[in-house]
Amino acid sequence: MAAETVLEAQGLTKRFGGVAAVNGMSLSVGKGEILGLIGPNGAGKTTMFDLLAGSVGVSAGTIRLMGRDITGEPAHKRLAGGMARTFQIPRPFPELTLLENMLIARQAQTGERLWANFTAPRRIAAEEAAAKEKALGLLDLVALRRLADEPARVLSGGQRKLLELARVMMADPKVILLDEPAAGVNPALLEVLIARIQEINASGVTFVLIEHNIDMVSRLCSRIVVMAQGALLFQGRPDEVAREPRVIEAYLGGSGA
Ligand SMILES: Nc1ncnc2c1ncn2[C@@H]1O[C@H](COP(=O)(O)OP(=O)(O)OP(=O)(O)O)[C@@H](O)[C@H]1O
Ligand SMILES: [Mg+2]
Incomplete structure (x- = not known):
């Protein structure tokens, strides 16, 4: 690969009891990909x-x-190190507003703040105002700003996916792992989502995109990795993947489990 590698997994295996959900899986992600x-x-x-x-x-x-072995690091350190992920089923706090959900995401990242509130109240107030501005800007980016003061429970499934993308952006990640961002997103919102991913990517952020919407994957990705039964089945350009017999067979073969 020509580009610098930002994320690399080698021989990853995860067993749950006797079952290997992931079995010797390797992948590498280039900068800006x-x-x-x-x-x-x-x-x-x-x-x-x-x-x-x-x-x-x-x-x-x-x-x-980014070249550093993070295998043993806890999740919050990987986030601080520049990698964020979204969840396949986002669970915002339903009674908190969208804005509050965004700010909570940030608080979890900055960690202990109580002491700082005593020692540097003015700096903290300025930081909080800046965080609010940033949160509103990100809500705007995903077309949710007009709902900033509404409780998250009013959101549709698709809007939750967009909130989820905005939420992880609070940490200024360099690498974002998106787990089925388009599931449940209506066609109009899907175009917003695709455009935003392209925009964020153009600003230098690398993505890994799990998605069943093949049209979306083909539009966004120049390279696709195909997994089946916990392992690498194939990787290539979208057109290569689309005509690869092993890939077609894996999908036709049902659940793959
Ligand atoms: N915590 C767990 N305990 C036991 N088995 C698990 C656990 N998490 C996942 N599995 C199993 O591991 C396998 C892979 O699941 P995983 O959710 O990673 O698949 P996926 O490719 O994301 O599927 P989907 O497209 O449906 O989201 C499945 O057989 C699943 O039942
Ligand atoms: Mg999944």
Whole structure:
């Protein structure tokens, strides 16, 4: 690969009891790339994100982020190190407003703030005003600003996906793992989502995109990795993936589990 590698997984394995959800999976993501990650239901895609983001520990294998071995690091350190992930099923706090949901995401990232409130109240107030501005700007980016003061429970499934993207952007990540961002998103919102991903990518952010919407993957990704039964099945350009017999067979073969 010509571009510098920002994220690299080698031989990743995750066993749950006797079952290997991910089994010796390797992938590498180039700087500025939008890498597609596809595969039938149960192929191990979300588990792969859990491993990369640190939500679960590996059974075997190594993960490098910008050249640094992060395999043993907890999730919050990987986030601080520049990698964020969205969840396949976003769970915003339903009774908090969109803006509050955004600001909570940030608080979790900055960690302990109580002491700073005593020692530097003015700096904290300025930081909080800046965070609010940033949150509103990001809500605007995903066409949700007019709902900033509404509770998150009013959002449709598709809008939750957009809020989820805005939420992870609060951390200024360099790499974003998107888990099925288009699921449940209506066609008009889907175009907003695609445009925003392209825009964020153009500003230098690298993406890995899990998605069943093949049209979206083909539009966004120049390279696609296909997983089946926890392992790498194939990787290539969208047109190569579309005509690869092993890929077609894996999808026709049902759940892959
Ligand atoms: N915490 C867990 N405990 C036991 N088994 C699990 C766990 N998480 C995932 N699995 C199993 O691992 C396999 C891979 O699941 P995973 O969610 O990673 O697939 P996926 O490719 O994301 O599927 P989908 O496209 O449906 O989201 C499945 O068989 C699943 O049941
Ligand atoms: Mg999944």
